Amino acid sequence: MANNTYDAIVIGSGISGGWAAKELTGKGLKTILLERGRNIEHVKDYVNANKHPWELPHRGGKTQEMIENYPVLKRDYTLNEANLDYWVNEKESPYIESKRFDWYRGYHVGGRSLMWGRQSYRLSDLDFEANAKDGIAVDWPIRYKDLAPWYSYVEKFAGISGSKENIQHLPDGEFLPPMDLNCVEKDVAARLKTHYKGNRHLIIGRTANLTAAHNNRTNCQYRNKCWLGCPFGAYFSTQSATLPAAMATGNLTLRPHSIVTKILYDKDTKKARGVEVLDAETNQTYEYLAKVVFLNASTLNSTWVLMNSATDVWEGGLGSSSGQLGHNLMDHHFRAGAKGDVEGYEDKYYYGRRPNGIYIPRFRNVNGDQRDYIRGFGYQGSASRTGWGREIAEMGIGADLKEAMCEPGAWTMGINGFGETLPYHENMVKLSKEKKDKWGLPVLDISCELKENELKMRKDMANDAKEMLEIAGLKNVETYDAGYAMGQGIHEMGTARMGRDPKSSVLNQYNQVWDAPNVYVTDGAAMTSAGCQNPSLTYMAMTARAVDHAVSELKKMNI
Secondary structure, eight states, rough: OOOOSEEEEEEOOSSSHHHHHHHHHHOOOOEEESSSSOOTTTTOOOOOTTOOGGGGGTTOOOOHHHHHTTTTGGGEEEEEOGGGGGOOTTTTOEESSOOOOOOOOBBBBTGGGGGGGOOOOOOOOOHHHHHHHTOOOOOSSSHHHHHHHHHHHHHHHHHOOHHHHHHBBBOOOOOOOOOOHHHHHHHHHHHHHHHHSSSSSEEEOBBBBBBSSTTTTTOOOOOOOOGGTTTOOOBIIIIIIIIHHHHTTTEEEEEEEEEEEEEEEETTEEEEEEEEEEEETTTEEEEEEEEEEEEESOHHHHHHHHHHHTTTTOOOTTTTTTTTTTOOHHHHHOOEEEEEEESOOOOOOSSOOOOOOOOOOOTSSSSOOSSSSSOOEEEEEEEEETTSSSSSTTTOOOOHHHHHHTHHHOEEEEEEEEOOOOOOTSEEEEEEEEEETTTSSSEEEEEOOOOOHHHHHHHHHHHHHHHHHHTTOOOOEEEEEEEOOOOTTTTOBBBBOSSSTTTTTOOOOOOSEEEEEEEOSSGGGGOOOOSOOOHHHHHHHHHHHHHHHHHHHHTTTTO
């Protein structure tokens, strides 16, 4: 094997791993980026990005074979033929559900940065102080002021479009021009603002889609095909943004098909000396050595790597000395809200297929509001007109049907709540002692569920949505709770939380593993609480901050 020694190792190439690679290489460190799956090259490998539904064998739908082969993916909209190869082969990489958990994974270069929803919001001190104020779990070891400059740093590079609103608990960022609300959304926003005297806000989503050319990337074309990969580079992904920047330094080595099985721990120095890698194609084992390791394999896989490391020192793995590794698993619960019909806009339409919607920031348990649960929720949704796929019962065939299909249908609007899940110790993962994956590695056993606090919140998520839509003038408004299973939000967080004390947390305030200070974990595993905002922007900011710290500590020879 050629050179196996680097300055830095990054495990995982998704949103946070891409950022770690960019920052480390940009600061001059020779870095190897290890990805367990295949390479997906920007533009060239987005094979369905420019296809219409009728150009796909099954019009983009799902087959019986797909349903059989993907028992988890089939539970939601995620199963379709257009980007099937972006999702994990579930037979090769199974897991155990002691309690149901819908785990949607992407094992390839870029990870889920190719398929994410792109909603990008800052957390605030309402979130960072929440655990301490509520006496829940442990206190975050950082506050908003610690992360604010790093939010700005990553926003400027990634390209986040949005509007400045001056909402204290949803801090403004470094935004490109916002996308437009459509005519119905603008009127609904105005009515809510008037009725609630400015205490509730309906704004355009803050999204990692470019509204202007940015960093050699083209602006969004309003195709709404982001989940197929964007040939224009118009949304932030590893492929469009961080990987090209890292490659341009000449300091990056990318190695796909590389399953990191463990971090190599040195008992004498009490540091990591590198990683062990299993080649996913040849089953050969290799070692890579480095001064610093960034673990960004995605929440549950990062915890898996820790649990499988240094087991001769700690039975529960590297970082388990606190008893918290694998615990406090969180997600955002959703699929509860309301929808209704909009009258009076039949002569109005909108431009293109906007890959973004509206956002209503949290208003429960803030500004003096008190409920019978703690924390809160925000809403995402949109107003739109039904299209050619709608059913018109009285026009089932012929010329009248064709003519009707050429006209847009009625306006509707829906809003869907996204609620915070508390970090319960008993919501957890562990390594199975019996079940193995294709490569003979132990799989995760997941046990996780909603509890009373979230169930109470879901009632408000539905009822508050109905109230707001009716106040805005919608007709035939109906609430819904479509049911939710942990994991469906695809925002899994926790299991290697940050904290102030090595006795009650896995990571310190700079995302260093207490038990091995040259190992940093900066993906969702690090989250101490969840907030109700989409979390990916926070992972980006934490990663950039942690790399800055790591390089500073290396120069001081502290790690």
